[in-house]
Amino acid sequence: MIGWGQVAGSLALVGIAALLSFWRGIRIEQEIAWAVFRSFVQLIALGYVIKLIFEAGNIGYVVPLLALMVVFGAFTARNRARAIPNVLPVLLLSLGVAVAATLGLALAVGALHANSRTLIPVGGMVIGQAMIAVAIALSRLEHEVGASAAEIEARLSLGATARQAIDPILRRSLTAGMMQTIDSTKTAGLVFIPGTTVGMLLGGAAPLDAIRLQLILFYLLIGGVAISVVLAVTFAYRGFFTAAHQLRDLVAW
């Protein structure tokens, strides 16, 4: 059991972060405080919601809760790619399909059990990781289209379709979005101990049980991130072009 006293004690590390920020003049003390406050409120709320769902014992509550997470994830990721036209529906679609496909496949192959105690935390992890990956990919896409407008238009003016003109940028954006997940999977166990393993070990689980679950989660995350990033980039780039394969004014001029 973890008590509130232990939670409060761990805040000392946040204090150190704030002091370092002040000392080095980074001026992100308020950001740190806001992040700590938000995470506290959000996680407490999530804890109560999950408690209610577990007590109700109805797996049907999993879908609306994950849908809510998808909506919040999409709004958060949008902040990283505001210049991309109509990006919110793209984010909703990519995160929604990613979590649905990942959990669906994991259930189909028997990697996960069909209960709310499993699906909510795993679904949340997939959405969270996919949100970060999609935000990185779209941010890269937005930046590169702005920086390479002349090159894109040069390709268009030689008869390339919008897709052909932007293809190298799409590939770099996809890579950027996926690399964090791939790198963390590659270095797990050597450079760091993954969160799920830590949580299970602290909860008293046998080490190999923790590792098996961790491996399942890593594999699910790779699939979920790949699905979300590919969908997001594939649909988002169209917002930069008109139907006549013209680069829209927002970045061309």
Add this chain to the structure above:
Amino acid sequence: MTLFRLEDVTFRALREVNAELPRGTTCVWGPSGAGKSTILRLLNRLADPEHGRVLFEDRDVRELDPLELRRRAVLVQQLPAPIPGTVADNVAYGSRLLHRHVDVGQLLEHVGLPDSYRDRDARRLSVGEQQRLMLARALALEPEALLLDEPTSALDEAAREKVEATLLHLCEDLGVSLVLVTHDRTQAERLAEHFVELEAGRVRAAEPLILRSAP
């Protein structure tokens, strides 16, 4: 048949522009900010006018396949935008999209670049060389017309003369029409049969040029 026609075109700096660009060589001339480059973007359909219409061979460009139009009337931008890769990659880019083979060496020769350049990194060429490479890249598509935005602005005297000679050869021997944007009146007189003078987004004059002499 007129190559291009602009009817009451309003877009950015341009205000109700009416102009005929016949086959042959037409020079769009005027001071900076007059809207010269914008006209080329409209002809290549990289943008559509807010008002009015642009016609290619008497058909509204919005009725045509934009990709086909861009291959038939290829734009060469003022600032060279080489594609990452070698000189040969750049020359063959448009043709590869059509799965067509091109003679890279011959095209480089057309624009005065040595064949030994084919494996060089295109982005490491000088601006003047890149400008000629952009011309070779456009010619690889065997276009009916070239839309040239200040094609010799970064070239020295000798290179400019070579490119102008190439342009005249394309026009006179191969029948390629040229729409040439320049702020250099003497270049207009050397190259063009017709000219359109722009000032502050409006056509100030449009007439055949009497003078035309080889560079």
